Amino acid sequence: MLIDYHLHSQFSCDSHTNMDAICQAALKAGLTEIAFTDHMDLTWPHQYENHYVHDLDNYIHTIAIFQEKYAGRLTIRAGLEIGLEKHRLSEYEKILKKHPLDFVIGSVHEIGGVAVSQKAFFQGKTKVQVYRQYYSTMLDCIRQFDNFDVVGHLDYCKRYAPFAYEPGDHLIAMDLITEILNELIKRGKGIEVNTSGYRHSSAMCLPHFDILRHYRQLGGTRITIGSDSHRTEHVGYKAAETANVLKALGYTRISTFAQRREVPVEI
Ligand SMILES: [Zn+2]
Ligand SMILES: [Zn+2]
Numbered sequence: 001m002l003i004d005y006h007l008h009s010q011f012s013c014d015s016h017t018n019m020d021a022i023c024q025a026a027l028k029a030g031l032t033e034i035a036f037t038d039h040m041d042l043t044w045p046h047q048y049e050n051h052y053v054h055d056l057d058n059y060i061h062t063i064a065i066f067q068e069k070y071a072g073r074l075t076i077r078a079g080l081e082i083g084l085e086k087h088r089l090s091e092y093e094k095i096l097k098k099h100p101l102d103f104v105i106g107s108v109h110e111i112g113g114v115a116v117s118q119k120a121f122f123q124g125k126t127k128v129q130v131y132r133q134y135y136s137t138m139l140d141c142i143r144q145f146d147n148f149d150v151v152g153h154l155d156y157c158k159r160y161a162p163f164a165y166e167p168g169d170h171l172i173a174m175d176l177i178t179e180i181l182n183e184l185i186k187r188g189k190g191i192e193v194n195t196s197g198y199r200h201s202s203a204m205c206l207p208h209f210d211i212l213r214h215y216r217q218l219g220g221t222r223i224t225i226g227s228d229s230h231r232t233e234h235v236g237y238k239a240a241e242t243a244n245v246l247k248a249l250g251y252t253r254i255s256t257f258a259q260r261r262e263v264p265v266e267i
Pocket of ligand 1: 081107
């Protein structure tokens, strides 16, 4: 079973791809199940305010149209990628309580009002400081907030870092990563394998294989696969290859979600 559980459409501030085209691309890629996970970042970026998924009713209604159109050919889930922000967690809580979603990814995209994708975030910091700040923030957020199913692109801080990527970078904050993984396992939360990393300088999925192995060794079982696609050509990107990587790492199943409940499927 091939899935893509991280897809952005025109409901995201940084994508113009329409949902129908994504569904077509998913079928072409041989996927049987997808989840739309458009962005909701309450603080950032301000200039895109009108393109947020702030109208969740309209978003969910639009997904329902495609669920009906593709019934029997493609299972489509209504998901959301929320940007975990320490000072706005209660607002997310209120929003999510009101809307019937299937799946929620919790990602750290900004810290202190500055996006981790912006140069300003890295100014005056060493690589070690960046990594430790990133993981400390994530740990704080997941300790205070429970309304998500998987953590998105766990080692995202390496994606936009101006430092040269080195193979051992993921070990910089392994103590914090271990705390995050233990916290997730304790709370019945999962992680995703985000294949966008193959398209960036690390040439490796997010998170690194060592972190995926570590999560399993600690007892973690909930894991989704997502391309983080913003364009049709990336829908299902390396989904089959990633399933094989997970098998090689000892996983026997991946997670899908319906109405916020995990539905594990054999790899
Ligand atoms: Zn993200
Ligand atoms: Zn994303």
